[in-house]
Amino acid sequence: MKLSVIIPCYNAERYLGECLDSVLAQSEPDFEVILVDDGSRDGTLAAAQACAARDARVTVLHQENAGVCAARNLGLDRARGEWVTFVDADDLLTPDAFATMLGAADEGTDMVVCAHETFDGEGNTQVVQPDTRWFARTGERKRRAVALRLIEGDSVLNIMCNKLHRRALIEREGLRLMPGLALAEDALFNLEAALVGRNVRYVNRVTYRYRTHAASATQARRESEYDAHRPWLVALRALLKRRGVLETYYPAYLDSVVLRLYKDGGVGGVVRSFGAQARPLLLREDMDVRRMSLRARALLGLSESGAYAAVYPLIAPFQMVKRKLGEEAAALRREREKPE
Numbered sequence: 001m002k003l004s005v006i007i008p009c010y011n012a013e014r015y016l017g018e019c020l021d022s023v024l025a026q027s028e029p030d031f032e033v034i035l036v037d038d039g040s041r042d043g044t045l046a047a048a049q050a051c052a053a054r055d056a057r058v059t060v061l062h063q064e065n066a067g068v069c070a071a072r073n074l075g076l077d078r079a080r081g082e083w084v085t086f087v088d089a090d091d092l093l094t095p096d097a098f099a100t101m102l103g104a105a106d107e108g109t110d111m112v113v114c115a116h117e118t119f120d121g122e123g124n125t126q127v128v129q130p131d132t133r134w135f136a137r138t139g140e141r142k143r144r145a146v147a148l149r150l151i152e153g154d155s156v157l158n159i160m161c162n163k164l165h166r167r168a169l170i171e172r173e174g175l176r177l178m179p180g181l182a183l184a185e186d187a188l189f190n191l192e193a194a195l196v197g198r199n200v201r202y203v204n205r206v207t208y209r210y211r212t213h214a215a216s217a218t219q220a221r222r223e224s225e226y227d228a229h230r231p232w233l234v235a236l237r238a239l240l241k242r243r244g245v246l247e248t249y250y251p252a253y254l255d256s257v258v259l260r261l262y263k264d265g266g267v268g269g270v271v272r273s274f275g276a277q278a279r280p281l282l283l284r285e286d287m288d289v290r291r292m293s294l295r296a297r298a299l300l301g302l303s304e305s306g307a308y309a310a311v312y313p314l315i316a317p318f319q320m321v322k323r324k325l326g327e328e329a330a331a332l333r334r335e336r337e338k339p340e
Helices: 013-024 044-054 068-078 097-103 139-152 167-173 185-196 225-242 250-281 294-305 307-336
Strands: 003-009 031-038 058-063 083-086 109-119 125-128 163-166 199-211
Touching: 003 013, 003 044, 003 068, 013 031, 013 044, 031 044, 031 068, 044 058, 058 068, 068 083, 083 097, 083 167, 097 109, 097 163, 097 199, 109 185, 139 185, 139 199, 139 250, 163 167, 167 185, 185 225, 225 250, 250 294, 250 307, 294 307
Parallel strands: 003 031, 003 083, 031 058, 109 199
Antiparallel strands: 083 163, 109 125, 109 163
């Protein structure tokens, strides 16, 4: 079997039928669908079971409500395809999504990434493409570029959907999502897959339609940027350490931590909150400083001493210019390289 499609469902009765129609109508027919009902309180389970009765490719699993990470992990435990992809129960696929992604999945590739499109109930749409040209690199330079984008944040690489993952890699490396992590759990999974995998292929074509509405997890968040992301930042540090690359990616990790403080309160917010909030995540307690670059060592010293907050007003303008240039370059690419 070529492909396992994992669809976690929680109170998704309203959209599940439309989602499944887009999956089952794919031009590539060789796939299984694993629907995981996460303790829904509406008619989701009954709708999923009715679909399974009509199409033998569909399997329905049920668990008590444990969250999307646990639901996806249960789907991974049951998957049998050569490749795995994830679909959210309120989203849609383009008719040739599977054929497009599988067509890019050569022997040396462990992950395939496509562009996606957001849409809402009022007919508004927006194509979402990579923020930087990581996909133009090769070999180890590409692996590093992908990892940096996932640590810093990238609207295409981060999300679980619109991707293929080679299941042999997932099983060999024991890759699973972290239960209980409510935000950016998909970025963490994708990062680990990129760190241990081979090539990541990008296809500049929309294969996935991501529905935005009031019930979306990203729409419902009310915490500060830093408080919301802190569990992810803690888990990210642990992942980088476990995979032996914390020293390598320390500068990017530091930038990611600081960015959340900046989004909450600007430069002043970083200066005021760095010592109490960011610094505890940035200490050397479990790092081998000898493996760090000179730049990483300097940043580590500034972080541990607390001096980073004092020099941040000098650093911030360069970071903002770099970010702005990246956004402008991405906007130009969207015009020149519109997906099909």
